Amino acid sequence: MSPAMAEADFxxxxxxxxxxxxxxxxxxxxxxxxxACIVAAIILASLAGPWLVRLYNGFEYDTLGLxxxxxxxxxxxxxxxxxxGRDLLSRALYGCRISxxxxxxxxxxxLVIGVSYGxxxxxxxxxxxxxxxxxxxIFYALPDILLxxxxxxxxxRSLGLLFLALGATSWLTTARIVRGQVLSLKHEQFVDAARxxxxxxxxxxxxxxxxxxIGPIIVYATLTIPSIILGEAFLSFLGLGVPPPASSLGxxxxxxxxxxxxxxxLLIAPGVLMAIMLMSMNFLxxxxxxxxxxxxxxxL
Amino acid sequence: xxxxxxxRAVLGLGPMALASCTRxxxxxxxxxxxxxxxxxxxxxxxxxxxxxxxxxxxxEWDVFPALYEPLLSQHPESMEPAAGLATHYQMDAGKxxxxxxxxxxxxxxxxxxxxxxxxxxxxxxxxxxxxxxDDVVCSWQRSLDPxxxxxxTLYPVANAREINEGKxxxxxxxxxxxxxxxxxxxLKAPTAHFFxxxxxxxxxxxxxxxxxxxxxxxxxxxxxxxxxxxxxxEWKPYERIVxxxxxxxxxxxxxxLDEIHLLPVADGATGMKLYxxxxxxxxxxxxxxxxxxxxxxxxxxxxxxxxxxxFFYCFNTTKPPFDNVLLRYAFQMATDxxxxxxxxxGGQTPARTIIPLLGGYPGxxxxxxxxxxxxxxxxxxxxxxxxxxxxxxxxxxxxxDFTFPGRTRSKEIAEILQAQWxxxxxxxxxxxxxxxxxxxxxxxxxxxxxxxxxxxxxxxxDPTGIFDLFTTRIDGSGWVDPGFEQLLEAANAEFDTxxxxxxxxxxxxxxxxxxxALPLFFDSHCYLEKPFVGGMTRNLLGAPQFKTGWIDTxxxxx
Numbered sequence: 001m002s003p004a005m006a007e008a009d010f011x012x013x014x015x016x017x018x019x020x021x022x023x024x025x026x027x028x029x030x031x032x033x034x035x036a037c038i039v040a041a042i043i044l045a046s047l048a049g050p051w052l053v054r055l056y057n058g059f060e061y062d063t064l065g066l067x068x069x070x071x072x073x074x075x076x077x078x079x080x081x082x083x084x085g086r087d088l089l090s091r092a093l094y095g096c097r098i099s100x101x102x103x104x105x106x107x108x109x110x111l112v113i114g115v116s117y118g119x120x121x122x123x124x125x126x127x128x129x130x131x132x133x134x135x136x137x138i139f140y141a142l143p144d145i146l147l148x149x150x151x152x153x154x155x156x157r158s159l160g161l162l163f164l165a166l167g168a169t170s171w172l173t174t175a176r177i178v179r180g181q182v183l184s185l186k187h188e189q190f191v192d193a194a195r196x197x198x199x200x201x202x203x204x205x206x207x208x209x210x211x212x213x214i215g216p217i218i219v220y221a222t223l224t225i226p227s228i229i230l231g232e233a234f235l236s237f238l239g240l241g242v243p244p245p246a247s248s249l250g251x252x253x254x255x256x257x258x259x260x261x262x263x264x265x266l267l268i269a270p271g272v273l274m275a276i277m278l279m280s281m282n283f284l285x286x287x288x289x290x291x292x293x294x295x296x297x298x299x300l
Numbered sequence: 301x302x303x304x305x306x307x308r309a310v311l312g313l314g315p316m317a318l319a320s321c322t323r324x325x326x327x328x329x330x331x332x333x334x335x336x337x338x339x340x341x342x343x344x345x346x347x348x349x350x351x352x353x354x355x356x357x358x359x360e361w362d363v364f365p366a367l368y369e370p371l372l373s374q375h376p377e378s379m380e381p382a383a384g385l386a387t388h389y390q391m392d393a394g395k396x397x398x399x400x401x402x403x404x405x406x407x408x409x410x411x412x413x414x415x416x417x418x419x420x421x422x423x424x425x426x427x428x429x430x431x432x433x434d435d436v437v438c439s440w441q442r443s444l445d446p447x448x449x450x451x452x453t454l455y456p457v458a459n460a461r462e463i464n465e466g467k468x469x470x471x472x473x474x475x476x477x478x479x480x481x482x483x484x485x486x487l488k489a490p491t492a493h494f495f496x497x498x499x500x501x502x503x504x505x506x507x508x509x510x511x512x513x514x515x516x517x518x519x520x521x522x523x524x525x526x527x528x529x530x531x532x533x534e535w536k537p538y539e540r541i542v543x544x545x546x547x548x549x550x551x552x553x554x555x556x557l558d559e560i561h562l563l564p565v566a567d568g569a570t571g572m573k574l575y576x577x578x579x580x581x582x583x584x585x586x587x588x589x590x591x592x593x594x595x596x597x598x599x600x601x602x603x604x605x606x607x608x609x610x611f612f613y614c615f616n617t618t619k620p621p622f623d624n625v626l627l628r629y630a631f632q633m634a635t636d637x638x639x640x641x642x643x644x645x646g647g648q649t650p651a652r653t654i655i656p657l658l659g660g661y662p663g664x665x666x667x668x669x670x671x672x673x674x675x676x677x678x679x680x681x682x683x684x685x686x687x688x689x690x691x692x693x694x695x696x697x698x699x700x701d702f703t704f705p706g707r708t709r710s711k712e713i714a715e716i717l718q719a720q721w722x723x724x725x726x727x728x729x730x731x732x733x734x735x736x737x738x739x740x741x742x743x744x745x746x747x748x749x750x751x752x753x754x755x756x757x758x759x760x761x762d763p764t765g766i767f768d769l770f771t772t773r774i775d776g777s778g779w780v781d782p783g784f785e786q787l788l789e790a791a792n793a794e795f796d797t798x799x800x801x802x803x804x805x806x807x808x809x810x811x812x813x814x815x816x817a818l819p820l821f822f823d824s825h826c827y828l829e830k831p832f833v834g835g836m837t838r839n840l841l842g843a844p845q846f847k848t849g850w851i852d853t854x855x856x857x858x
Contacts, residue, residue: 066716070594239733244711261572
């Protein structure tokens with residue numbers, strides 16, 4: 001076997017990098033790729049869908065149609081209408097948008113809090129780390145959904161508060177993961193080198209440590225989004241989620257549950273949509289984890 | 301596994317789909333009569349108490365008529381006062397002194413009440429003790445005791461308000477026993493609707509001997525003697541209350557039911573399932589959720605009958621922005637009550653006024669108000685005029701808070717109005733749903749902003765029953781008008797029904813001119829009743845007539 005032949009057989013080996021390897025592993029995971037497509041389709045539909053439905057039948061998510069209540073699925077209303085005659089397709093897509101927005105924004109909030117908290121605790125270490133991480137332990141002991149319920153009941157219900165409340169209760173695990181990563185990285189030689197070169201603490205954390213923890217953060221974030229969406233659905237089911245007339249998947253599920261024996265489409269349509277969305281997000285999250293962490297889980 | 305759906309399953313689906321499309325059954329669910337005279341009734345949630353003095357008007361109001369015999373009973377359909385504990389009465393020329401002759405009186409004189417016997421046996425409590433005029437007086441004094449809170453029903457009786465407010469001794473009440481079977485009542489002023497009040501369970505005697513012996517636990521099964529047609533037999537909280545026929549009741553031979561089971565059901569859908577499965581035979585008048593009505597329409601066991609109940613919202617008149625009456629007019633004129641009634645679709649009448657047009661009440665049909673050099677009919681639905689008024693109130697682009705309880709239909713109605721006000725006035729409406737007990741509290745304390753759901757049923761079928769919400773300031777609007785109260789008192793001193801009703805309409809006009817409330821609709825009783833249940837006439841008040849109810853145990857579907 002000549003060296004030239006070997007090069008032709010394994011052309012990828014030459015241009016391999018950790019990110020490219022990860023992409024290759026992800027690409028081979030069929031469930032993850034299909035899920036990614038579904039998630040992308042749902043995001044697109046939730047952004048453009050309500051607008052398209054309005055072009056199609058003139059209904060927005062809050063347009064009442066009191067003369068056509070609880071209609072069965074038809075050509076005009078593909079999912080039928082709800083108790084107030086509103087188009088269920090438009091409401092479901094709008095609900096997806098709100099649910100996704102809650103999922104993304106709250107996850108972002110939890111990342112901002114969790115990453116900064118965890119990296120500070122891990123980098124400075126010592127007593128500060130001790131105090132900060134015991135605080136996290138205490139927060140772990142509080143039932144977070146109960147905390148959100150109390151927050152939502154105490155203050156005026158608004159979308160912004162919902163984002164904040166859900167984000168502010170789900171940063172704990174992120175903080176722990178980031179702290180662990182920073183702890184193991186801060187004694188590496190490139191950190192020592194940076195310190196010798198006179199880089200400030202903030203610079204070291206932002207420029208040298210955080211970019212190296214990005215993998216676990218992405219993995220954790222992709223799994224946090226569906227759990228926050230589920231949390232929002234739970235709150236809306238209890239009547240504490242987004243204020244009416246806005247819809248979210250949880251609001252629709254709660255309205256549908258009331259009608260389950262009279263008009264089951266009201267529950268089935270948003271329920272199936274939510275199940276598909278959450279399932280594909282979880283598959284996607286699993287795929288990302290397998291791709292970015294070749295040692296853990298399945299080794300492709 | 302080849303992953304295909306088995307062919308047999310597909311074959312089975314066809315007939316199932318066909319079966320679900322077949323013509324509607326005449327009745328909802330199964331209808332198999334029980335073998336005994338046992339009626340099962342759905343209560344609107346767990347009763348707070350079975351003591352009339354301590355009740356604040358929960359589902360126990362449906363139970364009271366079965367356990368207590370009031371001073372006067374009602375004809376089940378016309379609701380005219382009829383003989384109850386009293387058989388005859390005499391009124392003096394000034395119409396403030398009424399003498400009631402109770403059952404057991406040897407020689408009653410005066411006017412005979414409907415259905416009264418010439419002479420009658422002394423009535424007994426179910427434990428064998430006699431029921432006397434003294435019991436009535438003591439019960440009235442007891443229910444006015446400030447510890448039971450506010451008890452406006454008895455206020456027409458002399459000194460009652462003072463006693464209830466703790467300013468007078470109970471003995472000063474204008475009701476005295478003149479012998480064991482004669483009751484003398486002194487009223488503060490002539491009160492035309494006093495006989496309607498006397499039919500209420502709050503004015504029925506409670507067993508004084510049991511109250512004195514057992515204290516607050518006298519309403520427990522086994523300890524509670526009753527003078528009504530039924531006796532409390534069992535009470536499992538949140539599960540079941542069982543009543544049995546009272547053999548010592550004065551008209552026991554005319555009571556058909558042997559046993560009544562009362563199921564406290566808080567959630568409409570649960571009640572519907574219980575009914576469908578023959579676990580409930582009939583229910584209270586608000587049991588059917590609007591969602592179910594399309595599925596029930598046309599069934600022979602589905603009824604909608606008018607109710608003496610008015611559904612309205614209250615403005616918080618003590619805080620901006622609704623301390624401005626122009627803005628209140630604007631919201632009234634921007635509201636399309638037809639749409640709300642069309643949504644509910646259960647026999648409700650869209651309303652522009654507060655008092656139901658029943659029992660010869662003429663009502664108010666238009667109300668002209670002058671503002672900004674123009675005359676407005678503020679009872680009409682007129683969105684352009686509403687916008688004009690909004691502009692005059694300098695409230696364009698307003699954001700309004702709207703509070704409603706987490707009950708059936710409240711949220712849907714709120715969403716309909718939210719859309720209407722947004723479209724007609726361009727105001728933003730923030731909806732807040734609160735828990736029912738919180739809702740009652742914030743309405744009473746006026747600690748909400750903007751608009752709140754209010755509206756209630758009257759305890760008796762008379763306009764005063766609803767006006768009393770405003771005179772006693774428990775409506776939730778914070779509106780106070782001594783002139784209105786004087787007008788109402790004058791109307792109630794009038795004994796000619798036609799004249800009185802006209803005067804009451806003038807009261808309502810004054811109320812609407814101030815518009816502390818936004819009327820929506822006059823409610824209906826909307827319920828299911830098994831075809832084998834009879835004698836349970838629903839009148840305007842909707843209380844179940846257990847006394848005359850019966851079950852056709854031989855009933856079979858045709």
